[in-house]
Amino acid sequence: MAPSLDILILAAGKGTRMRSDLPKVLHPLAGKPLLTHVVHTAKTLGPARICVVYGFGGEAVPQAMAAEDLSFVLQAEQLGTGHAVGQALPWLVDAGVTLVLYGDVPLIRPSTLEPLVGAARAGRVGLLSVDLDDPAGYGRIVRVDGQVIRIVEHKDADDAERAIREVNTGILALPTARLKAWIQGLKNDNAQGEYYLTDIIAMAVADGVVVETHAPAHAWEVLGVNSKAQLAELERIHQREVARGLMEAGVTLADPARLDVRGHIECGRDVSIDVNCVFEGRVVLGDGAKVGANCVLRDVELGPGVVVQPFCHIESARLGARASIGPYARIRPGTELAEEVHVGNFVELKNAQVGCNSKINHLSYVGDATVGRKVNIGAGTITCNYDGANKHRTTIEDEVFIGSDTQLVAPVTVGRGATLGAGTTLTRDAPAGELTLSRVKQLTLSGWQRPVKKK
Numbered sequence: 059m060a061p062s063l064d065i066l067i068l069a070a071g072k073g074t075r076m077r078s079d080l081p082k083v084l085h086p087l088a089g090k091p092l093l094t095h096v097v098h099t100a101k102t103l104g105p106a107r108i109c110v111v112y113g114f115g116g117e118a119v120p121q122a123m124a125a126e127d128l129s130f131v132l133q134a135e136q137l138g139t140g141h142a143v144g145q146a147l148p149w150l151v152d153a154g155v156t157l158v159l160y161g162d163v164p165l166i167r168p169s170t171l172e173p174l175v176g177a178a179r180a181g182r183v184g185l186l187s188v189d190l191d192d193p194a195g196y197g198r199i200v201r202v203d204g205q206v207i208r209i210v211e212h213k214d215a216d217d218a219e220r221a222i223r224e225v226n227t228g229i230l231a232l233p234t235a236r237l238k239a240w241i242q243g244l245k246n247d248n249a250q251g252e253y254y255l256t257d258i259i260a261m262a263v264a265d266g267v268v269v270e271t272h273a274p275a276h277a278w279e280v281l282g283v284n285s286k287a288q289l290a291e292l293e294r295i296h297q298r299e300v301a302r303g304l305m306e307a308g309v310t311l312a313d314p315a316r317l318d319v320r321g322h323i324e325c326g327r328d329v330s331i332d333v334n335c336v337f338e339g340r341v342v343l344g345d346g347a348k349v350g351a352n353c354v355l356r357d358v359e360l361g362p363g364v365v366v367q368p369f370c371h372i373e374s375a376r377l378g379a380r381a382s383i384g385p386y387a388r389i390r391p392g393t394e395l396a397e398e399v400h401v402g403n404f405v406e407l408k409n410a411q412v413g414c415n416s417k418i419n420h421l422s423y424v425g426d427a428t429v430g431r432k433v434n435i436g437a438g439t440i441t442c443n444y445d446g447a448n449k450h451r452t453t454i455e456d457e458v459f460i461g462s463d464t465q466l467v468a469p470v471t472v473g474r475g476a477t478l479g480a481g482t483t484l485t486r487d488a489p490a491g492e493l494t495l496s497r498v499k500q501l502t503l504s505g506w507q508r509p510v511k512k513k
Contacts, residue, residue: 069161070113081115083161089320138252196225
């Protein structure tokens, strides 16, 4: 049986260059904290435990990650990566292996980490390294006859060592019992006055333990975040990879560089997405769905053939096959549209269920309502669903025609096949099949003059 895996995620740093009171690892990338990306990657490896070492920001990090089933260890003083790992030693199981990750390195992939864990389970040290054209600031991998013998930090390196392009990413896996012994022997006699985790590489070599290096498939996997500019760079890298995956799956993107997926998106065949669209939470786009430019969709399911025109906001809603929305429509939580519903410009729906082939095409608000099949709701219609204290529901049965500028004062029911005349304020149920209207008698006042502005 393979040794169990413990994962340590170092997340104690302040991130001074972020110029923010928010702990660095809680800054969002693709709508989720940096640390959440690392945790979700860690979970794919099947660890027995995941422990986060936190520091700056006090309890902000544990509180933000409370739903993730993690352990937390406080590093009250930030005295280096070796010191950070040392805080978690009592939590680690001697018979297992430990993988060390970083809360500000969000794009690391499981496939890159798996060989490191395999090396550790074989009794070796698995070390992730990468060749960089500009290695300034990174610790260099020093080799003799091809074998790793130590890592030297940039500030402690001489000119020859600084010329080395292979650098340490800080990510490594190793047998836990070995890790505990080596951590106890760390010294802080270096330019930073810190306890470097990287010093255990020389200790491993001295003890005859093989250091096995692996490289990521892409150098951007190991990029960290130390500033808002770097955060923005990683955001674009992440979105570029999401866009690439969508296009490989057959999605048509008008411009892959102008897409933001801040959650999970599932697309059927022949889906088309225009520029500057934002997808949050879980979004499902059925076969042939089309999303116009500048739309925001959050926790939405679009059926086959749905067309969303530009500048629409849709949240926590389900839209049936071949529905047409917008432009400039707002669909709020709890809304469900059946097949071939038309919702036009400047229409707002909230907690409304709308039946097949119904139309709400212009300048209307329909909230807390049940709308039947083949209903036509004229421009300027609103459901008056709030009495100042409680919400009330409006029911509009099948084949109703509602004239423009109508107010339905809930709770109220419009019977099947009824017609409401334009300008009606409905305060009582409208009978099925009848014309109902409420208007004052039209008058013309001879000699009336408009008021003039007083001097």
